Amino acid sequence: MPIRPMAEEDLPQVLAIEKASFTTPWGRWAFLVELKPPGYAFVYEEEGRILGYAVMRIVEDEGHLMNLSVAPPWRKRGIGSDLLRFCIEFCLHKGVSSLWLEVRESNEAAISLYQKMGFAVKGRRKSYYQDTGEDALLMGLSLPRKILQEAKVKAVRTMGPLCILELSLQSEIPFEPGQFVMIEAPGRPLMRPLSIFGLEKKMLKLLLRPVGTGTRALVEVHTGQTLRVLLPLGKGYPMPQGRQKAWLLAGGMGIASLFPLALKLSRKGIPVRLLWGARNSSWFPAPLLWQLTEKSISLELITEDGSMGRKGLITEVLPKEWENATVYACGPKEMMKRILSIIPPHVKVYVSLEERMACGVGACQACVLSGRGGNKLVCRDGPVFEREEIGDSLS
Known part of the structure; x- marks a missing residue:
């Protein structure tokens, strides 16, 4: 993310953009004042060149965006x-x-941007702009309140290419399998979404594969370190109706979302068959396999290299019959597309989708999905969707 806090040495470039953008530009002192709380200022920078900036103030629980401009x-x-x-x-x-x-x-362009992000006109300030006497529209955005907790790191358990991050929460929080959290990665400006792998009493478990800077930072934390966590977010998996059995189709890290679902279904006495596909056997840590088989969950492993279980792709070993079945799937986009094309339309299928998101609660409008009946937000309306809801959005 090329956005960082504004510093005093940025002001020459910031002031040049300000002068090119406004008829009554801010001066140097106006920006200096906002570089410390209650002011907060940020710049968008690429290769040492500042391309835009934003300035706001936060007083108690209310924020005020005071300046935003792009070169x-x-x-x-x-x-x-x-x-x-x-x-x-x-x-x-x-x-x-x-x-x-x-x-x-x-300023129709700015108004359109703000409305796209969820802002609404709340009022009017008469003759607000002194240079022209033009009115200002007062626009506001209500931010949903989720539970933001300070969580303490209890352990990081490495299992092959996977890691389980265990965090102790301040209070007990109910959750449904399929929901997710936004978690702070040390040294990173934005939180990132992760599926809830387990949540019992005050112990939160997250399954990670450390491949990017954010996930690597999360597995390098030390015991006792405090991380901010926003949870629980999104909609989880519905339970099967009637006497249906459950088929769970996990591709790679899709197991993070489906693992707690498998355990819940088993506790409810619902027959579960779990197909888990991955590149090779290192993806299948023995402790996870033991937890699943101990609960009498029918488990079938598929590897691309044939090092464990059946050789091939999960989409190549799907059954031909789906009578009295509810299907739950989570994995790479291509896998999901193939699954939806194979399973007959009359079969109930729920999929958990991934999209890039900044807030996790629908405020930033970054995770838009073009589904049937209009756009949906993966973070708020999902991440679990019934196949009819998403239409051809995976195509």
């Missing part, structure tokens, strides 16, 4: 949207309940 040659490239999403996410994790701003009535 004229770099407009219409999504930089303004990225800055605004960042500010929304920053406010959310500061416990802000509403974010406000003023915009010129004639």
Whole structure:
């Protein structure tokens, strides 16, 4: 993410953009004041060049976006949207309940951006702009309140290419399999979404594969370290209706979402068959396999190299008959597309989808899915969807 806190040495570039953008630009002192709380200022930077910035204030639980601009040659490239999403996410994790701003009535492009991000016109400030006497529209965004907790690291358990991060929460929180958390990665500006692998009493477990900078930072934490966690988020998996049996189809890290579902279904006495596919046998740690088989879950492993279980892809070993079955799937996009094309339309199928997201609660509008009946947000309307809801959005 090329967005970082603004520093005093950034001001020459910031002031140049400010002068090119506004008829009554801010001066150096106006920016300096906002570099420390209650002010917060951020710049969008690429290769040492500042392309845009945002400035806001937070007082108690209310935020006020005071300035946002992008250098004229770099407009219409999504930089303004990225800055605004960042500010929304920053406010959310500061416990802000509403974010406000003023915009010129004639600035249709800015108004359109704010409305796209969920802002609504709440009022009008007469003759607000002194240079022209133009009115300002007062726009506001209500931020949903989820539970933001300070969680302490209890352990990081490495199992081949996978790791389980165990965190102790401040209070007990109910959850449904399929829901997720937004968690702070040390040294990273934004939280990241992870499926809830387990949550019992105050112990939260997250399954990770450390491949990027964020996930690597999470597995390098030390015992007793505190991380911020926002949870529980999204919608989980519905239970099968009637006397249906459950088929669970996990591709790679899709097991993180389906593992707690398998355990819950087993506790309820619902027959479970779990197909778990991965590249090789290192993806199948013995402790996880033992937990599943101990619960009398029918488990079939598939590896691309044939090092464990059946050789091939999970989509190549699907059954021909799906009578009295409810299917739950989570995995790579291509796997999901293939599964939906193979399983007959009359079979109930639930899929858990992944999208890039900044806030996790629908405020930033970053995880839009074009489904049947209009756009949906993966974080708020999902991540679990019935196949009829998503239409051809995976195509």
